[in-house]
Amino acid sequence: MTGILDIIRKELLINLLSLRFIIGLVVVMLLIGLVGYVLTLDYASRRQAYIAAAEQHSRALEDAKVYSTIKVEMDIPPNPLSLLSRGSKDLPVTITVSPYHVPTILDASGSGATISLDGTGDLPVNPLLRVFSSIDVGFIVGMIMSLFCILLVFDSFSGEKEQGTLRVLLSAPVGRLQLLAGKYCGALLSAATPLTAGLLLLVILWNISGLVTLTPADWLGLACMYAASILYLACFLALGILISLFAEESVTGLVHQLLVWVVAGIVLPAGAGYVAEFLHPILPETELIREADENYGRAYSNVRYQQTEGSWNVAYTDYAGPESFLGITEKEALNRVEYNKIIFPMKFALAEEHFHIRDAVQRSLERREEARNSLDAISPVAAYGRIVRALAGSDIGSYRRTFAAARNYRESLMEYLRPKVATAAWVTRVLDQPELQPTKENMSYWNERAKKEGEDVFLKEWWNWSRVKPLDLSAMPRPNLEVPGLRERLGDALFPCALLMVLTAGFLVMAGWKLLRYPA
Amino acid sequence: MIQAVDLTKRYEDGNLALDHLNLNIQPGQIYCLLGANGAGKTTTINLFFNFIEPTGGTALINGVDCTKDPIGAKRHAAYVSENVMLYGNFTARQNLEFFTRLAGRRELGKEDYYMVMRQVGLPERSFENRVKTFSKGMRQKLGIAIAILKQAPALILDEPTSGLDPKAGAEFMELLTRLRGEGKAILMSTHDIFRAREVADVVGIMKEGVLIMEKSRENLMYEDLEKIYLKYMEV
Ligand SMILES: Nc1ncnc2c1ncn2[C@@H]1O[C@H](COP(=O)(O)OP(=O)(O)O)[C@@H](O)[C@H]1O
Numbered sequence: 215m216t217g218i219l220d221i222i223r224k225e226l227l228i229n230l231l232s233l234r235f236i237i238g239l240v241v242v243m244l245l246i247g248l249v250g251y252v253l254t255l256d257y258a259s260r261r262q263a264y265i266a267a268a269e270q271h272s273r274a275l276e277d278a279k280v281y282s283t284i285k286v287e288m289d290i291p292p293n294p295l296s297l298l299s300r301g302s303k304d305l306p307v308t309i310t311v312s313p314y315h316v317p318t319i320l321d322a323s324g325s326g327a328t329i330s331l332d333g334t335g336d337l338p339v340n341p342l343l344r345v346f347s348s349i350d351v352g353f354i355v356g357m358i359m360s361l362f363c364i365l366l367v368f369d370s371f372s373g374e375k376e377q378g379t380l381r382v383l384l385s386a387p388v389g390r391l392q393l394l395a396g397k398y399c400g401a402l403l404s405a406a407t408p409l410t411a412g413l414l415l416l417v418i419l420w421n422i423s424g425l426v427t428l429t430p431a432d433w434l435g436l437a438c439m440y441a442a443s444i445l446y447l448a449c450f451l452a453l454g455i456l457i458s459l460f461a462e463e464s465v466t467g468l469v470h471q472l473l474v475w476v477v478a479g480i481v482l483p484a485g486a487g488y489v490a491e492f493l494h495p496i497l498p499e500t501e502l503i504r505e506a507d508e509n510y511g512r513a514y515s516n517v518r519y520q521q522t523e524g525s526w527n528v529a530y531t532d533y534a535g536p537e538s539f540l541g542i543t544e545k546e547a548l549n550r551v552e553y554n555k556i557i558f559p560m561k562f563a564l565a566e567e568h569f570h571i572r573d574a575v576q577r578s579l580e581r582r583e584e585a586r587n588s589l590d591a592i593s594p595v596a597a598y599g600r601i602v603r604a605l606a607g608s609d610i611g612s613y614r615r616t617f618a619a620a621r622n623y624r625e626s627l628m629e630y631l632r633p634k635v636a637t638a639a640w641v642t643r644v645l646d647q648p649e650l651q652p653t654k655e656n657m658s659y660w661n662e663r664a665k666k667e668g669e670d671v672f673l674k675e676w677w678n679w680s681r682v683k684p685l686d687l688s689a690m691p692r693p694n695l696e697v698p699g700l701r702e703r704l705g706d707a708l709f710p711c712a713l714l715m716v717l718t719a720g721f722l723v724m725a726g727w728k729l730l731r732y733p734a
Numbered sequence: 735m736i737q738a739v740d741l742t743k744r745y746e747d748g749n750l751a752l753d754h755l756n757l758n759i760q761p762g763q764i765y766c767l768l769g770a771n772g773a774g775k776t777t778t779i780n781l782f783f784n785f786i787e788p789t790g791g792t793a794l795i796n797g798v799d800c801t802k803d804p805i806g807a808k809r810h811a812a813y814v815s816e817n818v819m820l821y822g823n824f825t826a827r828q829n830l831e832f833f834t835r836l837a838g839r840r841e842l843g844k845e846d847y848y849m850v851m852r853q854v855g856l857p858e859r860s861f862e863n864r865v866k867t868f869s870k871g872m873r874q875k876l877g878i879a880i881a882i883l884k885q886a887p888a889l890i891l892d893e894p895t896s897g898l899d900p901k902a903g904a905e906f907m908e909l910l911t912r913l914r915g916e917g918k919a920i921l922m923s924t925h926d927i928f929r930a931r932e933v934a935d936v937v938g939i940m941k942e943g944v945l946i947m948e949k950s951r952e953n954l955m956y957e958d959l960e961k962i963y964l965k966y967m968e969v
Pocket residue numbers: 745746747749750751769770771772773774775776777778
């Protein structure tokens with residue numbers, strides 16, 4: 215057993231003294247430090263933007279004057295762990311919930327909700343982010359550290375054999391499996407060194423700069439991510455050692471390993487993406503939605519025709535600005551209430567119909583994702599990417615949960631708004647405030663003033679929308695999106711983790727089997 | 735101490751490299767294995783350390799089967815190859831320390847390593863030099879230092895003096911006789927008939943995997959080993 219420790223020590227020392235290790239260490243640490251620093255600034259500005267947006271959006275609700283235009287912007291709080299895995303930049307930071315729109319993950323592509331933050335255009339934009347936006351710590355470990363692992367072990371056994379040291383090693387009373395274990399652990403420690411150093415560097419940076427504060431759950435998530443990264447390196451090293459046992463010469467071993475790296479890291483994931491796209495074509499969303507809209511349009515015209523007996527009246531205009539409803543009579547307003555009782559449920563039903571179409575598309579996207587995941591399942595690179603994105607909450611699963619939470623919230627919002635449907639439009643607010651209606655007394659009073667102060671007094675002072683009192687929304691359910699819980703994220707990471715473990719164990723068993731038959 | 739019983743090795747390509755070899759080397763004996771290139775000497779030695787597996791027979795060290803219990807057998811034997819290769823980035827002392835600890839001796843200090851290096855005749859200034867700067871003779875000496883520190887009762891060497899200059903070769907042989915004096919059983923393959931004659935207690939001649947002659951020192955006294963060797967090679 216102590217023999218293993220000696221071998222581990224020797225492997226570590228040999229690596230520390232080798233140029234390839236020093237170069238790898240410096241490159242990885244620099245990259246993690248640099249990318250981590252840039253992403254830290256990015257996270258800080260996203261966090262700031264989130265706070266500003268959340269504040270602005272809750273203030274917007276305070277001034278709401280009609281139920282029908284209530285639109286709730288749900289801001290997705292940035293997850294501190296997304297520092298390590300940024301995810302796609304196209305993913306939304308705000309989900310818009312309104313009676314006329316049920317949020318789905320498709321909103322991310324801009325079909326419904328706002329992706330950009332309104333009114334926060336003057337955010338400090340980090341120019342470096344443009345360069346590094348697609349590179350995150352997950353990418354560095356997934357692609358660059360795996361390359362580093364290959365360089366560490368491509369000649370693990372073939373090199374010792376060529377060098378002539380393998381026989382000296384094996385003349386000692388150590389078992390071959392012991393030798394394998396020692397070499398493997400030594401390589402793992404060597405590979406873990408730059409990762410650990412890089413992450414420590416980042417943590418120190420966060421502490422010094424105060425830009426990132428982590429909750430205990432975040433620390434736990436970070437620890438899980440570290441563990442997953444070590445597992446990934448372990449998997450790649452096991453694969454590397456296995457290949458080095460099959461290669462006659464170190465050089466061919468290196469070539470084979472680079473080939474495996476390209477296949478596992480690039481060919482398989484990209485190929486799986488294409489095949490999955492081919493297997494699961496996305497439904498023609500826009501076409502179906504246009505159809506639904508046309509059906510709604512016909513039904514809407516019918517209702518409108520019946521209600522107004524063919525005549526056009528400002529009271530029935532849905533899309534005119536609020537000012538056009540001021541100054542209408544009480545009778546007109548009451549007619550409008552009756553009309554609303556029919557038209558708003560139709561609008562809500564349309565939203566539901568849109569949702570069903572989008573939901574089907576959403577599910578076909580999910581099926582595509584599942585197909586892709588099973589197609590490149592044997593690639594450790596893909597599995598690791600999945601783990602990191604799941605833990606960082608930047609994968610499709612986390613967004614699915616976030617949108618489901620937004621839909622749940624919309625349900626409670628609709629429960630609150632539905633009974634208010636009849637009074638949900640601009641025009642009905644006039645009913646609350648008789649002083650705004652064109653009664654005889656009001657008319658004579660304002661005509662008097664208009665004579666003295668000029669005609670604009672009607673619009674400036676009387677029919678001015680600012681005179682309408684804001685709604686009392688104290689009973690309205692408030693939005694609250696949280697960073698998805700660690701437990702759920704861990705759940706998502708579990709399967710790819712198990713996959714990596716199985717792969718690693720498989721590679722090691724095969725390496726052991728081969729080594730026992732390896733002519734020294 | 736070092737024993738082969740009907741030891742046979744046929745390589746995967748069908749080449750019968752070793753055919754029913756029988757050897758028995760006692761403590762305090764030097765056994766020199768002579769033979770042309772490709773006679774099967776290295777194959778024999780490799781079998782004792784389980785570098786390869788025999789296709790028949792058994793190799794035993796101190797009574798331990800080298801195939802069934804390779805770790806147990808290797809505890810009792812030290813190995814010096816034709817061309818000792820060590821970790822070039824390690825110093826002589828670091829190499830010595832690593833392999834000695836691996837052999838199970840972990841109680842030694844720097845001075846112990848220096849002492850052995852002095853004993854095998856390495857120059858003092860090279861103790862903390864990287865091995866990649868070493869000449870072949872120095873590496874062979876370091877190899878035997880590793881073997882000495884293992885304190886194994888059996889010593890198996892594969893052409894340890896080939897390529898050494900005469901002085902280094904002579905020093906090496908002197909070391910071996912000293913180790914014999916300590917009671918070690920020594921198996922050494924070599925091309926060097928003169929040295930073999932000088933130090934060997936038993937000489938064996940191999941040809942195409944077969945041990946065709948074995949003579950003890952007493953029987954060699956009045957014969958010319960070179961003539962015998964060449965005679966056997968002819969037939
Ligand atoms: N790995 C191998 N595979 C096949 N044949 C081998 C192998 N190693 C050695 N041989 C053959 O076995 C015979 C004995 O070789 P070896 O033991 O190296 O001879 P020596 O050490 O006496 O010069 C030779 O014919 C050689 O070609």
